[in-house]
Every structure is written in C-alpha cells, then in structure tokens.
Amino acid sequence: MNETDYGKSRKRVLSGIQPTGEVHLGNYLGALRQWVHMQDEYECFYSIVDQHAILGEGDPADLPARTLDMAISLLAVGVDPERCTLFVQSDVREHVELAWLFNTVAPVGDLERMTQYKDKSQRYDSTPVGLLNYPVLQAADILIYRADAVPVGEDQRQHLELTRDIARKWNARYGEYFPEPDAIIPEVGRIKGLDGEAKMSKSLGNTVSILADEDEVWGRVRSAVTDPQRVRRDDPGRPEVCNVFTLHKLMTDPSLIPDIEEQCRFGTRGCVDCKRIFAESLSRRFAPFRERAEHLRAHPDEVRDVLEAGAERARAVARETLDEARSRMGLCWRSAL
Numbered sequence: 001m002n003e004t005d006y007g008k009s010r011k012r013v014l015s016g017i018q019p020t021g022e023v024h025l026g027n028y029l030g031a032l033r034q035w036v037h038m039q040d041e042y043e044c045f046y047s048i049v050d051q052h053a054i055l056g057e058g059d060p061a062d063l064p065a066r067t068l069d070m071a072i073s074l075l076a077v078g079v080d081p082e083r084c085t086l087f088v089q090s091d092v093r094e095h096v097e098l099a100w101l102f103n104t105v106a107p108v109g110d111l112e113r114m115t116q117y118k119d120k121s122q123r124y125d126s127t128p129v130g131l132l133n134y135p136v137l138q139a140a141d142i143l144i145y146r147a148d149a150v151p152v153g154e155d156q157r158q159h160l161e162l163t164r165d166i167a168r169k170w171n172a173r174y175g176e177y178f179p180e181p182d183a184i185i186p187e188v189g190r191i192k193g194l195d196g197e198a199k200m201s202k203s204l205g206n207t208v209s210i211l212a213d214e215d216e217v218w219g220r221v222r223s224a225v226t227d228p229q230r231v232r233r234d235d236p237g238r239p240e241v242c243n244v245f246t247l248h249k250l251m252t253d254p255s256l257i258p259d260i261e262e263q264c265r266f267g268t269r270g271c272v273d274c275k276r277i278f279a280e281s282l283s284r285r286f287a288p289f290r291e292r293a294e295h296l297r298a299h300p301d302e303v304r305d306v307l308e309a310g311a312e313r314a315r316a317v318a319r320e321t322l323d324e325a326r327s328r329m330g331l332c333w334r335s336a337l
C-alpha cells in the first residue's frame with residue numbers, strides 16, 4: 001500500500017485548529033472531542049493551521065512554541081498519531097497554492113458576508129486582505145485532502161458552506177473532482193465564554209484552558225458571569241439564562257444536575273458555591289489531559305517526530321490533488337504540449 005492509498009476505503013475527514021493560544025473548553029466541546037471519536041471510523045487529517053494564525057497579533061517569535069504546544073494539547077486530549085495524520089499546515093506548502101487557484105472562483109461578495117470577517121475586521125484599523133481571504137485558504141485546507149466531512153464548531157458552519165460553494169464552482173468550470181464536504185457540528189452549539197456573552201475564543205481571553213490545574217481552573221471560573229439578575233446569595237436564580245449552568249450540564253456528573261438546578265432556582269445555593277462545584281468537575285475531567293501533556297512536554301522530540309511523519313503523509317496526498325487541479329486548469333503546460 002503506498003502513502004496515498006492509505007485508508008482510502010474509509011471516508012476522509014479534515015479539521016484544523018489555530019496555534020493562537022491555549023486549547024479551551026469551547027474548542028474541546030465544539031471540535032476536539034469529535035476529532036478524537038472520529039479516528040476509528042474515518043481516515044482523519046488534523047492540522048495545526050499556523051498560516052491562519054499569522055493573521056492575529058501574536059509575536060512571530062512565539063509562534064513556533066505555540067505550534068508545538070498546540071500539538072502537545074491535541075495529543076493530550078487523545079488525538080492519536082497511530083490512527084490519524086497530525087501535521088502543521090505550513091509544512092505542506094501545497095495548501096497555499098491551491099488557495100490561490102480557488103481565489104479565481106471564490107466570490108468576493110460571499111467572503112464579505114462572513115460573520116467572522118465582519119467581527120474580526122473591527123479589530124483592525126486597516127483590514128488585511130488575508131482576513132477576507134482566509135476562508136479560501138480554509139477551503140484549500142479541506143479540499144486538498146478531498147475530505148468528505150469536517151468536524152468543526154458551530155462558528156465555522158458558514159465557512160463550510162463557502163467551501164462547498166467553492167468546490168461546486170470549481171467543478172462546474174473544470175470538471176467534477178472535489179467533493180462537497182459535510183460539516184459535522186456537535187449539538188452543544190457555540191460555547192459562550194466565561195463572560196457569559198461572547199463566543200469562548202482564544203483571542204478574547206474569556207476561556208478556561210483544558211490543561212489548567214485546579215488552582216488555575218478556579219482562578220478562571222470564580223470570575224464567570226452567572227445570572228446577572230441574581231445579586232444576593234439567596235436571590236432565586238434562573239438556570240435557563242445562566243451560562244455556568246449550561247456548562248454544568250456539559251461537564252458535571254449528570255446525577256448532580258437536578259440538585260444544582262433546584263438550589264439555584266430556590267436560592268438555596270449561591271453562585272460562588274455553584275461555580276466551585278463546576279470548577280471541581282472541570283479539574284477532574286482535565287486531570288488525564290494534564291498528565292499526558294506533562295509527559296509530552298518532557299519529550300518534545302516525540303512530538304516533533306509525530307509532526308514530521310504527519311507532514312510527510314499529508315504532503316503525498318496534497319501533491320496528488322494539486323497536480324490534478326493544476327492540470328485541469330491548464331497550468332501543467334510542459335506535459336500538455
């Protein structure tokens with residue numbers, strides 16, 4: 001079996017995460033938990049998308065360490081290099097070239113309508129064209145593996161639609177070649193940050209890291225916003241509007257949930273105590289991740305080897321797709337004449 005035949009009988013999956021900071025609960029519930037589960041059923045390609053991260057304001061001197069840290073976090077939550085291909089996006093240069101080819105069919109109007117573009121462009125005085133274009137690179141990240149499915153969080157639904165649209169437009173012009181991948185979005189939806197308002201997001205700092213220890217978890221969770229109408233400890237609360245309660249339902253032992261809900265509603269347990277229980281649940285759930293991350297931090301060469309092997313495997317597939325796309329677009333002129 002050669003590299004590109006590897007696992008062809010299974011459906012293919014591609015997903016990515018930016019090395020823009022620590023992996024947080026939203027990433028875990030929205031995407032990574034699925035990444036881990038899908039490894040047995042699908043042929044999975046998981047990418048640390050550093051060429052997306054350079055759009056942020058991070059110091060370039062920090063990016064290599066962030067990239068390695070991200071790999072450690074992914075391996076710690078259960079991404080398993082024996083069952084998937086884990087690689088760094090910039091190690092596979094073909095993505096960027098395919099993105100340019102897709103730029104020739106991607107409609108500017110659609111890009112301008114993307115919610116993330118509208119949100120993130122407000123953070124700049126002068127918006128870089130890369131921010132507008134980044135869903136095109138994302139389409140290339142996915143379609144270069146001709147992926148059938150993409151496990152992502154709710155915030156990426158719109159970008160996936162665009163990827164499907166780019167595939168459709170390109171196929172219409174150059175012949176059926178790229179599949180239209182399905183977004184696989186978990187029911188949990190968009191996880192709100194600890195501010196109880198914005199999406200939990202690495203770049204907003206309203207997160208709790210999945211590698212936080214007990215003290216760090218409490219340090220973050222104690223400031224979480226609950227029901228804003230609940231001022232005094234014994235005021236009756238409204239669990240249905242409280243983000244901490246929503247998170248409890250996702251992370252706390254289900255047998256404890258009815259009591260937590262009732263004690264909130266009748267004001268018999270204050271928000272601080274409720275958050276303490278939540279912090280304990282998180283610390284317990286995160287403990288095995290922390291343990292694995294500690295081992296990997298002590299053995300960075302193992303992580304490098306994993307990424308090296310992943311890049312090689314990814315490159316073989318990416319090259320084949322790019323060659324085909326180039327040829328259909330009339331760019332392989334030497335062999336065509």
Ligand code: ATP
Binds near residue numbers: 019020193202
């Ligand atoms: P950044 O703020 O730098 O964009 P991020 O926290 O949004 O970082 P990404 O690397 O952009 O993280 O996304 C990684 C994965 O996590 C994606 O599949 C994305 O859909 C998912 N994700 C990110 N934030 C959330 C959230 N709050 N709820 C659910 N899923 C999320």
Ligand code: MG
């Ligand atoms: Mg994001």
